[in-house]
Amino acid sequence: MKKFNKKSVKKEDVVRLHEKYKFDYLEASILARRGITSGQDVMYYMESDTRFLHQPFLFSAMEDAVERINQAIEEKEKILIFGDKDVDGITSTAILYGYLKNRGADVQFRLPVGEDAYGLSMEAVDDFEAYCNGFSALIITVDCGISNNAEIDHANDLGIDVIVTDHHNPPEILPAAAVIVDPKTKDSGYPFTDISGAAVAFKLVSALRFSRTELYGQDFCLMHVKPEKDSYTVDCLKIRNLVKKARHTFSAIPGSTSVYNTKLPDFLSGQQIFVWNEKETKTHLRELFGTGVEFQMLDMQPEIAKQLPFVLGKSLEELRTISKIARYSDSPLTELDSFYNLFVTFAEKSAEKIFPKHKIDSENDLQLVAVAALADIMPLKNENRIFVKTGLAAMNAGKIRKGLAELIARSDLAGKKITSTDLSWKIIPSLNAAGRMGQSTVSLELLISESPQERNQKAAQIQEMNEQRKMFVADGESYTARQAEESLARFQNKLCIVQDARINRGITGILASKLMQKYNVPAIAITFSEDKTVAIGSMRSCRNLIATDFLDSFGTDFFLNHGGHNAAAGFSFNAGKLDAFIQKIQSMLPEITLDEENDSLDIDAELPADYITPELLTLIDKFEPFGEENPELRFISKNLAVSDAVILGKTERQHLKIMFDCGKYKFPALFWGEAARLNNDFSVKDRLDVIFNVTRNYYNGTITPQMILLDAQKSSVSE
Numbered sequence: 038m039k040k041f042n043k044k045s046v047k048k049e050d051v052v053r054l055h056e057k058y059k060f061d062y063l064e065a066s067i068l069a070r071r072g073i074t075s076g077q078d079v080m081y082y083m084e085s086d087t088r089f090l091h092q093p094f095l096f097s098a099m100e101d102a103v104e105r106i107n108q109a110i111e112e113k114e115k116i117l118i119f120g121d122k123d124v125d126g127i128t129s130t131a132i133l134y135g136y137l138k139n140r141g142a143d144v145q146f147r148l149p150v151g152e153d154a155y156g157l158s159m160e161a162v163d164d165f166e167a168y169c170n171g172f173s174a175l176i177i178t179v180d181c182g183i184s185n186n187a188e189i190d191h192a193n194d195l196g197i198d199v200i201v202t203d204h205h206n207p208p209e210i211l212p213a214a215a216v217i218v219d220p221k222t223k224d225s226g227y228p229f230t231d232i233s234g235a236a237v238a239f240k241l242v243s244a245l246r247f248s249r250t251e252l253y254g255q256d257f258c259l260m261h262v263k264p265e266k267d268s269y270t271v272d273c274l275k276i277r278n279l280v281k282k283a284r285h286t287f288s289a290i291p292g293s294t295s296v297y298n299t300k301l302p303d304f305l306s307g308q309q310i311f312v313w314n315e316k317e318t319k320t321h322l323r324e325l326f327g328t329g330v331e332f333q334m335l336d337m338q339p340e341i342a343k344q345l346p347f348v349l350g351k352s353l354e355e356l357r358t359i360s361k362i363a364r365y366s367d368s369p370l371t372e373l374d375s376f377y378n379l380f381v382t383f384a385e386k387s388a389e390k391i392f393p394k395h396k397i398d399s400e401n402d403l404q405l406v407a408v409a410a411l412a413d414i415m416p417l418k419n420e421n422r423i424f425v426k427t428g429l430a431a432m433n434a435g436k437i438r439k440g441l442a443e444l445i446a447r448s449d450l451a452g453k454k455i456t457s458t459d460l461s462w463k464i465i466p467s468l469n470a471a472g473r474m475g476q477s478t479v480s481l482e483l484l485i486s487e488s489p490q491e492r493n494q495k496a497a498q499i500q501e502m503n504e505q506r507k508m509f510v511a512d513g514e515s516y517t518a519r520q521a522e523e524s525l526a527r528f529q530n531k532l533c534i535v536q537d538a539r540i541n542r543g544i545t546g547i548l549a550s551k552l553m554q555k556y557n558v559p560a561i562a563i564t565f566s567e568d569k570t571v572a573i574g575s576m577r578s579c580r581n582l583i584a585t586d587f588l589d590s591f592g593t594d595f596f597l598n599h600g601g602h603n604a605a606a607g608f609s610f611n612a613g614k615l616d617a618f619i620q621k622i623q624s625m626l627p628e629i630t631l632d633e634e635n636d637s638l639d640i641d642a643e644l645p646a647d648y649i650t651p652e653l654l655t656l657i658d659k660f661e662p663f664g665e666e667n668p669e670l671r672f673i674s675k676n677l678a679v680s681d682a683v684i685l686g687k688t689e690r691q692h693l694k695i696m697f698d699c700g701k702y703k704f705p706a707l708f709w710g711e712a713a714r715l716n717n718d719f720s721v722k723d724r725l726d727v728i729f730n731v732t733r734n735y736y737n738g739t740i741t742p743q744m745i746l747l748d749a750q751k752s753s754v755s756e
Contacts, residue, residue, distance in 0.1 A: 046070050054068055080362075100254070116145070126477075136245060161188075184600040204220060253278060269291065411664055414665045441464070444499065448464060470506040473543030482495050520535045525558070528626060549562040581631065582631055677697045678722075679723050705741070728747045731745075
């Protein structure tokens with residue numbers, strides 16, 4: 038049997054997860070084994086409400102971006118959205134374009150097509166400048182732009198402002214854009230760096246929607262005065278656009294000091310003061326500072342109760358004890374923290390009432406953010422879990438966004454519970470195919486078209502392109518198979534590098550990914566432009582070699598274009614530099630260190646036979662969505678009795694279906710490609726130790742659980 042690793046867990050972590058969050062002990066042990074023990078991490082596993090998403094104005098540059106875009110809309114400036122040709126770039130463009138179009142903006146989009154390189158191009162800037170014909174103009178990049186210093190300088194020279202929204206690793210010198218919104222920049226202010234380009238676009242659109250409410254751009258101060266044993270604690274929090282800006286807390290004994298000897302007057306200067314109970318707060322302040330001081334304040338409890346009726350008549354202390362957010366906090370929340378959380382919820386619900394269409398549009402956009410998170414292999418932690426959970430929930434509730442609905446209808450998913458795995462294997466490759474075939478706008482038009490006829494036409498085109506893409510991938514593997522093997526020795530089993538002009542440029546990323554998975558080393562696949570003058574490549578990395586750092590080591594002048602993420606990057610250079618590229622890598626080999634290979638399977642839990650019931654599907658659902666940094670649950674069970682086994686397959690008959698007798702239930706299992714092991718390694722009536730996942734099987738309208746075996750061996754102990 039394959040090597041496996043069942044990590045030990047601290048008993049106190051399991052007990053705490055069970056007692057505090059009411060997980061059963063199996064769930065708690067799996068969470069602890071996966072390192073999900075902090076309150077915030079647990080929250081993102083438990084919750085799916087968008088209230089738990091980070092506020093868009095946490096981006097330090099977000100208000101500047103909103104102001105500039107609103108100005109462009111109001112003054113009828115021409116706006117160009119420039120995106121990328123992959124799923125993240127296409128969905129980013131669709132989200133922002135849909136919003137601006139609905140606002141009546143003079144907006145158009147452009148994506149790389151054909152032989153176009155990644156990122157904002159000089160040609161795109163010049164074409165847009167010619168189209169604007171002297172009128173004021175704005176370019177907004179989505180899922181690109183952070184490395185386009187020269188192109189943005191050129192736009193600036195032409196009098197065109199540029200707003201960069203991106204999520205890629207920034208270069209050492211940032212472009213001179215009017216505004217940059219990228220969670221990976223040093224001073225972004227955003228608390229989570231690993232979101233997709235579409236998520237950044239969604240945050241921008243969310244901020245633009247909020248900018249239409251009365252609370253936008255206003256400075257408020259929440260105040261709470263709490264009586265202690267022989268003193269009062271005054272707690273004040275400045276907020277702007279629902280983001281905490283500054284806090285001032287102090288305690289004082291009544292009559293011991295003048296208010297003017299504290300920092301309170303300066304802190305409150307120019308602020309609208311909101312309190313929970315005006316009468317009580319004023320009484321406490323008089324007792325603390327005397328009757329000569331009067332504060333102007335607004336009692337928010339009646340206002341908030343209009344949106345959240347359960348708060349009426351309750352103190353902040355009572356509300357703190359029932360707060361969901363407080364439940365997940367690893368340190369105690371104060372009454373003022375509860376006030377802030379209630380205020381944010383009130384503001385969001387008030388906005389939904391005033392602009393009901395915003396909520397519908399936001400739900401539609403979140404489906405695209407979910408797709409982008411999976412397509413760009415974002416880690417499924419923090420708010421990415423809510424993005425994907427919310428998107429999947431809408432799809433499974435029958436509210437599938439137009440465009441996605443046409444693809445899903447063609448993908449054998451009708452009537453099934455759509456999972457993250459379904460999107461990753463059946464929808465995302467199709468959406469990506471258009472960009473890989475140089476026709477990225479086809480996928481974008483599918484997502485933004487209002488015409489059912491056009492959407493169906495685009496979906497059919499995309500399906501055809503996806504079949505073509507599969508052929509190109511197979512060809513690329515064929516062209517480079519021998520070269521890949523030879524390159525491993527050439528690069529000391531640290532890298533796999535292949536290059537061939539016959540490789541379709543749209544599949545270099547797929548090819549590099551396949552080589553990386555096959556050999557478990559970072560891989561590079563290179564092809565060439567039609568005229569053979571430019572080498573174009575993709576890198577997929579693993580074992581802690583940072584792809585962008587690797588490319589940066591070539592210096593600033595080697596590449597025509599390069600950039601990306603830690604595990605995936607792209608580049609281009611003059612074809613005449615190919616030998617220099619290879620030589621440089623060979624010279625770097627002594628400094629390249631890869632983490633140790635780990636071919637063992639991590640096990641989430643060992644299940645006795647009586648735990649193997651249909652209820653496992655409920656457990657699986659709690660840990661969905663699965664993907665990067667949240668793999669499918671993997672179990673081990675020992676000494677399971679084989680009650681039946683049959684070989685499957687229409688022609689080659691390579692697969693095996695086994696029925697295990699688990700006591701109360703007979704549980705089916707599929708063992709892909711292992712038919713030859715029946716009656717050789719084991720037989721019916723034998724007992725097996727197995728490593729497996731659990732999935733749903735759909736057949737004739739019936740849903741049943743089934744195991745997918747990852748390995749099996751005859752048990753050494755029999756009953």
